Amino acid sequence: MSDATAPWLIVGLGNPGPDYAANRHNVGFMVADLLAERIGGKFKRAQKAQAQVLEGRVGPPGPSSRRVVVAKPMSYMNLSGGPVIALRDFYKVPTDHVVAVHDELDVDFGALRLKLGGGDNGHNGLKSMTKAMGADYHRVRFGIGRPPGRMQVADFVLRDFSSVERKELALLVDRSADAVECLLAEGLERAQSAYNS
Secondary structure: OOOOOOOEEEEEOOOOOHHHOOEHHHHHHHHHHHHHHHHOOOOEEOOOOOEEEEEEEEOOOOOOOEEEEEEEEOOOHHHOHHHHHHHHHHOOOOHHHEEEEEEEOOOOOOOEEEEEOOOOOOOHHHHHHHHHHOOOOEEEEEEOOOOOOOOOHHHHHOOEOOHHHHHHHHHHHHHHHHHHHHHHHHOHHHHHHHHOO
């Protein structure tokens, strides 16, 4: 395991641009935006990567706060690995201090799952990240459920959340940001027991 004082890189996965902003596939961006709001800063363009970044600290002041870089890759989802590896190397972040926040088809809407490592489950953002740096990074998997009927997966993830889902969305994004902060402050097992549902 890596040095406890090393920074963390929190990567919200999504697609850039207003057309995608409210899509299910962009929930990682939504969580990253909320974390940035909590830190109290604004995203800026990264010098060494195609991404927006915000540096700061999460957690209570003192020794338990964690130095973080919150990032939103500005490549499209299937090219996320390039910006992430560039940021990881620039900020000298160990791979096990990288956290991808992303939508997950195989988890019911509203449920969260945290894990370290594993497959990409057909998720193009994870596929690109794993190809770039291996699979040993953390994932905060935000459940979006499966598409209804015969709807294609690509159509489903690139649609906005439904009106029913939107009623709960702010609360669920808030809970996901809490889960990220718990993971950093208290470790994976504690975060899993508190937030996996």
